[in-house]
Amino acid sequence: MAISEFELIKKYFTSNDRGEGISLGIGDDCALINIPSEYELAITTDTQNEGIHFFKDTSPFLLGYKSLLVNVSDLAAMGAKPYCFTLSINLPDANEKFLEEFSKGLYSLSSKLNLPLIGGNTSKGPLSISISAYGLVRKNSAMKRANARVNDGIYVTGTLGLPAFAVDLGYRSSQICKLMEKLSLNKEYDSIFDHCYKKGMLIENRCSFSTELSRICSCAIDISDGLVGDISHILKASNVGATINIEDLPKPSEFSTYNLPEDYQDHLCLYGGGDYELLFTMNETNEEKLQKLSESSNVPVKRIGTIKNGSLELLKHGKMLDYREKPFEHF
Amino acid sequence: MAISEFELIKKYFTSNDRGEGISLGIGDDCALINIPSEYELAITTDTQNEGIHFFKDTSPFLLGYKSLLVNVSDLAAMGAKPYCFTLSINLPDANEKFLEEFSKGLYSLSSKLNLPLIGGNTSKGPLSISISAYGLVRKNSAMKRANARVNDGIYVTGTLGLPAFAVDLGYRSSQICKLMEKLSLNKEYDSIFDHCYKKGMLIENRCSFSTELSRICSCAIDISDGLVGDISHILKASNVGATINIEDLPKPSEFSTYNLPEDYQDHLCLYGGGDYELLFTMNETNEEKLQKLSESSNVPVKRIGTIKNGSLELLKHGKMLDYREKPFEHF
Known part of the structure; x- marks a missing residue:
């Protein structure tokens, strides 16, 4: 039996590392986050598509890691401290082996950065991974x-x-x-x-x-x-x-x-x-x-x-x- | 000659309506936004894929409108006031006619809501539109x-x-x-x-x-x-x-x-x-x-x-x- 969208999210993408400023994570219509008053929020978003940004047979682990890395790299370019991220993934089918390895790669970087996954969605479609990452940067100190x-x-x-x-x-x-x-x-x-x-x-x-x-x-x-x-x-x-x-x-x-x-x-x-x-x-x-x-x-x-x-x-x-x-x- | 990614973004997706709390919009590695201290930030993300969420021949205007609407609807479900949004779009080719109509549909809703587009990316791939929307909600008053x-x-x-x-x-x-x-x-x-x-x-x-x-x-x-x-x-x-x-x-x-x-x-x-x-x-x-x-x-x-x-x-x-x-x- 095919695994449903909700089961997929629950099984592979429910992150336990709720950050301090995250009032509400995965599971509602929106996530809710708090921004300490001395900071601005840096926002970036990047998409990785099969055949364009990675080869068709790329290991799902590497792909999970890299999909988050490219976004975290944009935060670093502003001098922003990673705060949390969201994940939108289009999958051709609910391939659990792929998802298990992909999420391992993703979490190998997010755990290192103590970066909670606060929301997202999964949908049917040719493999495409779109991540938005959020970082805190002291007001007026972003590198531009x-x-x-x-x-x-x-x-x-x-x-x-x-x-x-x-x-x-x-x-x-x-x-x-x-x-x-x-x-x-x-x-x-x-x-x-x-x-x-x-x-x-x-x-x-x-x-x-x-x-x-x-x-x-x-x-x-x-x-x-x-x-x-x-x-x-x-x-x-x-x-x-x-x-x-x-x-x-x-x-x-x-x-x-x-x-x-x-x-x-x-x-x-x-x-x-x-x-x-x-x-x-x-x-x-x-x-x-x-x-x-x-x-x-x-x-x-x-x-x-x-x-x-x-x-x-x-x-x-x-x-x-x-x-x-x-x-x-x-x- | 094919239009480049940077030209595409500049031509169709550079929004002039910079909101009050937006310190930095499109054009750097990240956007930077300020959150007034009495508010939390509501974050949502949703993807629309051809053949799954809309028919192949759907009018690009309707698609632009709807892609933003589904996200704004998630903000409304929390009682959050729309603040800004980002757009990631996968396009099979740089079809300018499509982009012109799509951006008109998108902006018809965003102007109504006074909602600036603060960042995003375009990439080659089967048509897929992923938007993240951000809203302000008074602390402890989100509808959950x-x-x-x-x-x-x-x-x-x-x-x-x-x-x-x-x-x-x-x-x-x-x-x-x-x-x-x-x-x-x-x-x-x-x-x-x-x-x-x-x-x-x-x-x-x-x-x-x-x-x-x-x-x-x-x-x-x-x-x-x-x-x-x-x-x-x-x-x-x-x-x-x-x-x-x-x-x-x-x-x-x-x-x-x-x-x-x-x-x-x-x-x-x-x-x-x-x-x-x-x-x-x-x-x-x-x-x-x-x-x-x-x-x-x-x-x-x-x-x-x-x-x-x-x-x-x-x-x-x-x-x-x-x-x-x-x-x-x-x-």
Whole structure:
């Protein structure tokens, strides 16, 4: 017998970790939450669709984790502390094995963040996961795209490009197959894909780092569409330009392990999406504090450029590159 | 050339009506909102999928209206004043004609409610619309499913059953075609469907009525799954039973115009979904105040039964009916 919508919600999505400010969780027409008076509420929403944002055979566990992560990453980009979230899921059928693994992945991140699931809905349809996440940010301290100033340093957390490499591998285009053969990696293709895809999906969340960062930094974004695409959002909103030094981009160790060509590495770091690392600009006089925060929170941070007047310039050892590609577009 | 995601959002979904408490709307990683200290925030989310919640050829205008309405209806069910909303939309392609009409339908309701669109996303995928709506409710005054008490009267706004009749017509089952032929309505089938479907989609919102109602009533739900399904949620949450008098159910004038069989009318009112009217229970000593509110806000209200101990009883002229059907289930 098919499991009903209400039974589904009860079985897999009734969260016990009711947060302090949650007056009413799952089970009524709305959830009710309290916002402490010194805070604003940050709201974000993001959707993951099969075939667009993840491969058809992606593990449900990874999918549950990533679906929440992309939203939490938006909260981190504002310096907001995660508070609660809602989940809307379209399922082709009531596949309990899928739901069990999916909810495990979801809760593996939400428990870490002490983040209660306060509502949502399930519906029949092609697999699509839409999450809204809510965070608390001290009034007037949100990090915004419009706050970059000329001479600010430009910084990123973690490494760039691995998720994009995994996606390239996953598509198995003739180009990437040829490259892997040239690198004598074709026998290990599947295991390299599995390793990189899993690591690219199970990205560390930058939440606790970011709430501290917001004390010394007022401009940030998370890298979802690729570095060039996302820095462009900052430059446009702040009406400034920037210089990025490509040799300073933080690359994952896998790029040298697999001996990927340098051009391809640069391309993945500049244009690959799905990094979900923080990109931020800050007055460089705060670099010492940033260094301390990086060490105490165990989050690697690297300076990759400087905010300037004018437009965006990509420099490789001081020489300007003229290649520019479009960021990832959903249409 | 295909229109990009960013252009789409800018063209159709940048709302100018920034509300008073909205510190930051569309265009950053998160929206930021302020909650006045005497209020809680009510949060709801609902998804509309093609082929499940609406027919493939439904007018985009109606769809835009209805997608927001179902969420606003959940706010009304708590007595929350609509504050803002977010929209996540999956589109098979960047069909500008669709988007223009869809956004007109959406904004026709949001302008009426002075409700700003503060964020969201668009993605490629089978048509699916997921909206989250946010409302303000005075602390400790939300109407909840768990607050029904024995001897409370049971009331509904508006009329019941018309949306369900429209859906029956839309499916064109052999049963409904036979009925329409028997009623000599088969020649007008299409125009009757169009009339009922449009009226069933463009349902009045009950928001301003409901915020006033919450002063005299503490238990409500909106009728989305059908009267029997939704009263059952109240009874379960409040651990009580109820008597419903079927002859008191408020029927739309179309039912008598078309001479629908009485059994079928009753069935539509009891089990049909998508009414988005308010169902509430209240101490009957407040009936005079309710009558005044109904008149001043021009919202018809009808008493249809009484909260009792025990289980749910459906009475027709005092005689208990034994037919019970399952409410609308998504799986």
